[in-house]
Ligand SMILES: Nc1ncnc2c1ncn2[C@@H]1O[C@H](COP(=O)(O)OP(=O)(O)O)[C@@H](O)[C@H]1O
């Protein structure tokens with residue numbers, strides 16, 4: 159008896175060893191490309207900006223303090239909140255709507271799908287250039303259309319009132335088609351029987367959508383939502399083409415500002431401090447999404 | 459046995475999708491409280507017929523009447539029926555209880571009545587204790603019961619079932635067959651049941667509607683289909699092992715019933731070994747299957763292969779030559795070209811022409 163239990167112990171110890179060996183490569187890669195840069199950034203954010211006369215020195219949390227005291231910081235944060243608050247729900251809702259439409263029995267279904275997906279295939283810079291033409295005052299497509307109903311030329315990207323909204327529209331246009339593909343794939347895994355059963359049980363389209371379809375699409379929605387959220391921080395390519403964050407910071411997003419700090423103002427420690435703040439916020443949001451939402455989602 | 463008022467009437471129903479023919483022209487009357495089985499090979503239009511009754515498909519031509527009301531243009535929800543799908547079509551994110559009362563909730567039944575009906579459905583289907591499970595945590599048989607419970611909970615007078623047992627293993631299938639039949643009688647439901655399995659049809663049906671290529675080949679009580687098949691197809695489809703269909707021209711004159719061409723059909727159990735001096739069809743035994751009470755003897759003859767079901771344990775071995783024969787009263791005659799039954803010399807008319815019930 160003791161022999162077998164001892165054997166078991168050796169066996170389980172060996173399994174544990176195998177386990178550690180198996181995760182080792184991942185641990186190594188993650189350390190190299192995620193943990194180490196994070197720590198380095200955190201460390202860098204605790205120093206002052208070095209100049210030729212005054213070298214960089216340890217200043218603790220001073221960078222964070224001056225950030226919080228800077229009205230530009232609060233404007234950029236506000237911009238990004240609006241940007242995320244609009245692009246995430248609107249592009250998800252549009253994606254779902256388009257997917258339902260493109261999944262229905264409609265003529266030229268393949269064409270519709272391709273048309274919806276085209277924006278997703280364009281590089282963001284190309285998409286932004288396209289929209290630059292749309293937005294051109296007076297001669298752009300948008301102003302031509304508005305001209306038809308008697309509304310004069312608008313400098314969509316050049317005035318603070320419309321700059322952020324214009325950037326948001328481009329992002330939604332770009333993202334919705336991409337997210338639609340995920341919804342389309344998810345819709346195709348839902349057996350048509352379920353709809354028929356619901357119909358026979360007396361459910362209308364809306365009830366079927368709300369009580370059956372939407373819950374079954376929740377895993378996709380979570381996935382898309384996480385992606386949309388990441389994009390709302392990460393996707394700033396179009397700012398370089400469209401507004402450069404202007405006018406007067408009206409369309410500036412956090413990552414763009416980080417880039418400016420690091421490479422235009424050469425204030426690396428400030429950029430590092432901003433990056434740390436973004437990491438903290440994203441980490442918290444991801445935790446909430448996975449811990450809270452996950453529990454309510456039905457996975458098949 | 460059943461009330462004469464027709465409950466479901468299909469008249470002149472056709473349904474096709476472009477080149478794909480679903481139902482080629484069906485007239486069918488189903489009496490209230492009957493257990494009617496739509497039987498036929500795969501692709502013959504059984505499911506299409508069922509879905510036309512359900513309202514999941516709209517016919518190209520023809521009308522559907524349920525309980526005297528023309529429902530041809532009505533959506534499924536307004537036809538007062540329930541359905542059990544082959545896949546069960548349970549909602550995977552809802553618990554057993556929520557699945558069962560889905561329709562009651564949609565229709566806005568008060569909570570007290572919902573739970574009362576739920577209790578009844580759960581106890582009728584033996585699902586007590588499983589209310590809170592998700593379908594993924596149930597066995598195939600249990601899922602099937604949930605689908606049944608959902609179909610009976612609303613108390614609709616009509617229940618449609620599309621191959622509800624085909625995903626169960628053989629043993630379970632046999633059990634559930636009887637349970638469904640019992641449930642139907644207890645609740646007094648009219649059931650239209652689709653299957654391609656003739657033993658299932660024979661065992662459950664009050665009436666069998668045999669279909670082929672989108673048309674009704676023959677309909678009637680199971681005994682009628684078995685004893686008086688209207689066509690060679692009906693003869694070969696109903697009964698297991700299938701009836702031997704032998705071309706009359708290849709039989710010895712004594713057995714050919716005076717037909718030059720045409721088919722002579724004999725059920726396996728009507729075949730027997732010829733006695734001394736009796737006319738027989740020479741055949742070679744190609745296989746012997748002892749089943750206990752009876753033995754299946756596989757035979758090869760000049761008229762083709764046939765299977766005989768002989769009582770007990772006959773003294774034949776594989777490879778031996780035997781003379782096989784049958785009584786004139788046990789044979790069925792069919793036209794060669796059309797496959798139609800040739801009126802029996804015994805004086806009975808073909809069942810397809812008989813409108814009234816069976817006289818015993
Ligand atoms: N939605 C559809 N579109 C095109 N053809 C169909 C459709 N549904 C059924 N059919 C065709 O109709 C015929 C009968 O189908 P069905 O009623 O499902 O047969 P079964 O008797 O096996 O249930 C088949 O040949 C099938 O291909």
Ligand SMILES: [Mg+2]
Nearest residue numbers: 501504505506
């Ligand atoms: Mg079918």
